[in-house]
Amino acid sequence: MNADAKDPAPPRRAAIVYNPTKVDVGTLRALVAREEAGGGWAESYWFETSADDDGRAAAQSALAEHPELAVIVGGDGTLRASAEVLAGTGIPLGLVPAGTGNLFARELRLPVSNVKAAVTTAFTGVDANADLGLAVLDRPDGTQTRRAFLVMAGIGLDAHMAGHTNQRLKKRIGWLAYSDPIARSILGNKQFDLHYALDDEPEVALRAHTVIVGNSGSLTAGLLLIPSATIDDGLLDAVVLRPRGGGGWTNIGYRLTFNRMLHRTGFGRFVSRYSPTPRAIRYAQAKTMRVRFDEPQEIQLDGDPNGVVVGATLTVQPHALTVRVDPQRAAQRRSAAPVLAS
Numbered sequence: 355m356n357a358d359a360k361d362p363a364p365p366r367r368a369a370i371v372y373n374p375t376k377v378d379v380g381t382l383r384a385l386v387a388r389e390e391a392g393g394g395w396a397e398s399y400w401f402e403t404s405a406d407d408d409g410r411a412a413a414q415s416a417l418a419e420h421p422e423l424a425v426i427v428g429g430d431g432t433l434r435a436s437a438e439v440l441a442g443t444g445i446p447l448g449l450v451p452a453g454t455g456n457l458f459a460r461e462l463r464l465p466v467s468n469v470k471a472a473v474t475t476a477f478t479g480v481d482a483n484a485d486l487g488l489a490v491l492d493r494p495d496g497t498q499t500r501r502a503f504l505v506m507a508g509i510g511l512d513a514h515m516a517g518h519t520n521q522r523l524k525k526r527i528g529w530l531a532y533s534d535p536i537a538r539s540i541l542g543n544k545q546f547d548l549h550y551a552l553d554d555e556p557e558v559a560l561r562a563h564t565v566i567v568g569n570s571g572s573l574t575a576g577l578l579l580i581p582s583a584t585i586d587d588g589l590l591d592a593v594v595l596r597p598r599g600g601g602g603w604t605n606i607g608y609r610l611t612f613n614r615m616l617h618r619t620g621f622g623r624f625v626s627r628y629s630p631t632p633r634a635i636r637y638a639q640a641k642t643m644r645v646r647f648d649e650p651q652e653i654q655l656d657g658d659p660n661g662v663v664v665g666a667t668l669t670v671q672p673h674a675l676t677v678r679v680d681p682q683r684a685a686q687r688r689s690a691a692p693v694l695a696s
Contacts, residue, residue, distance in 0.1 A: 365396040366423070368448075368477070369416035371436050373403045373428030376452035377469065382427060385470055389477040403428065409435030421445060423678070425476045429453020430505065430656045438502035441486045441674040448476020448678040455657050457505040461570040461585055462679050479678035484585045486674035487569045492665035494650045503569065503655040504585075507668060510546065510564035510595070510651070545596065547648040552640035560636075564595040567643055567668050582639060588672035590643055594636040643668045 370386060372379070386398055399419050401412040409428065413436040416424055425448040426436045433449060440447060450472040451459035462482070465471040487503040548565065551557040568583040568591050583591035646665035653663050 365394055367396040367398060367419075367421055368423040368425055369399040369401060369419055369421035370425045370427065371401050371403070371409060371412045371416050371432070372426075372450075373409070373432045373452065376428045376432070377450070381469065382450075382473070385473040386425070389473060393477055395477070398425075403432060408432065410439055412436070413439035416440075417443065417445070423448055423476070425450060425473070427452055430455055430457060431658045433458060434502060434504050434656045434658070437486060437504055437675055441502065441671065444676060446481050446676045446678050448473075448479070450476060457570060457572065457656070458585075461505070461572055462677060464679065475680050476678050480681045481676050482586070482679045483673040484675040484677050485569055485588060486671045487567070487590060488669045488671055489653075489655060490667045491653065491660065491663045492646070492667075494662060494664050499660070501655055501660060505570045505656045506566050506568040506579075506654075507656075507666070508564065508566040508654045509548075509645075509647075509663075510562065546651060548645055549647075550638075550643065550645040552638055553642050555640075557644075560594070560596065562594045562596045565592065565645065566595075567592045569670065580637070582637070586673065588670060589639050589641060590668055590670050592638045592640075592643060594638075596634055596636065641670055 368386075368390075370382075372382065383400075389395065390397060399416060399421060401415045403409050403412045409426075409432040413424070413426075416436075417439060422445070424436070424440055424445050426433050427450040429451070430453050432453075433451075437447065449459050449462070449464055450469060451464060451466045452469070456466045459466050459472075462484075464475060484504075487507065489501050489503060489507055491499040491501065493499065545561050545563045547559070547561050549557050549559045550565075566579065568580045570580075570583055570585050572579065580591045580593050644665070644667050647663070650662040650664050653660050653666065
């Protein structure tokens with residue numbers, strides 16, 4: 355025997371964090387076993403979320419095993435909770451989206467309706483960096499809550515939709531279930547007073563209907579809400595909706611309908627450069643955003659209601675996450691990234 359010969363490296367091992375209510379577990383196990391056999395992986399660790407665990411406890415158990423890959427199976431809420439635990443560890447995250455919105459997975463151009471393709475990408479894709487949003491929420495009782503978010507934090511219409519949409523209906527018909535709360539909010543046009551500050555700039559007061567801070571700018575159905583927001587630029591982007599009646603909502607509707615064309619095509623950018631932004635929409639960009647309210651407001655993080663707040667400090671942790679993506683889809687995402695007019 356050659357004394358200089360080294361023992362072969364032990365096979366890599368993945369950890370699977372999964373929400374059993376979102377996926378056929380038998381099918382998932384078969385697909386994972388297929389990738390293990392094809393890629394020389396050892397049998398994966400499995401960690402199931404539960405009714406009283408949004409994913410944090412399962413992700414912490416997965417982290418304790420020091421896997422070479424963590425595969426997160428579930429909706430945006432499961433992914434957000436897992437990312438909060440695994441951020442900064444360097445462990446690549448493979449995403450198998452199984453929720454209603456799957457906004458983070460859509461931003462990464464991952465397959466959102468093909469579990470087999472998503473599992474394959476998780477095990478064989480390339481690594482990419484992604485930022486993580488952090489929110490310190492000031493509660494009316496004087497306490498604070500610290501939470502992470504991957505896509506968007508919203509106050510106003512956005513949070514009301516998250517907290518008051520019929521969940522059974524949402525499961526059946528997806529985002530169409532939001533049509534009723536949206537219509538009610540537009541007709542009521544209820545607004546609130548807020549004070550915000552960007553980085554080291556002075557505080558500004560205004561009245562708004564909706565405030566959304568995004569690490570990513572896209573919604574479902576191809577709508578681009580915050581054109582300059584990207585998940586790996588080390589910045590947060592905000593949009594404030596403050597319509598003054600039906601005409602304001604019409605302008606907002608037109609802007610959202612054509613945002614993708616205006617910011618992601620050459621002709622659209624030319625038109626956008628010489629087209630004024632509607633007064634009903636205000637955009638902002640910063641590394642830190644602080645906001646406080648005269649009256650408590652509902653807040654949502656990545657589509658999940660997070661109670662009421664009297665203020666919040668939102669920051670970004672650049673490149674805190676390593677995510678597995680399909681190389682061809684990643685190239686398409688980079689080529690479609692917005693180029694802002696100077």
